[in-house]
Amino acid sequence: MLSRKEVFNDIDAERKLKIRKWGLAINRVEDPDSSNTWKLAVLTEELGEVAKEVVDGSNRIKLRNELTQVAAVAVAWLESL
Numbered sequence: 726m727l728s729r730k731e732v733f734n735d736i737d738a739e740r741k742l743k744i745r746k747w748g749l750a751i752n753r754v755e756d757p758d759s760s761n762t763w764k765l766a767v768l769t770e771e772l773g774e775v776a777k778e779v780v781d782g783s784n785r786i787k788l789r790n791e792l793t794q795v796a797a798v799a800v801a802w803l804e805s806l
C-alpha cells in the first residue's frame with residue numbers, strides 16, 4: 726500500500742515524464758485551447774487501459790501505473806482550466 730504522498734509523487738513524475746516526452750505543445754491536454762471533447766477522449770482512453778488491466782487480471786504494479794496515468798491526465802486537464 727502506498728501513502729498519499731507517494732501516490733501524488735507518482736502522478737507528478739508521470740506529468741513530468743509526459744512533458745519531457747511531448748513538451749507543452751499545443752493540442753496537449755494541458756493546453757487551454759484544446760477542446761474538452763478531445764481531453765475527455767484522452768482521459769477515457771487511459772481509463773480503458775485501466776479496464777483492460779482489470780479484465781486481464783494484471784498485477785498490481787501494472788494497474789497502479791495505469792491508474793497513475795489516468796490521474797496524470799486529469800491533473801493536466803485541471804491545469805488547463
Ligand SMILES: [Mg+2]
Nearest residue numbers: 771774791794
Ligand atoms: Mg495508460
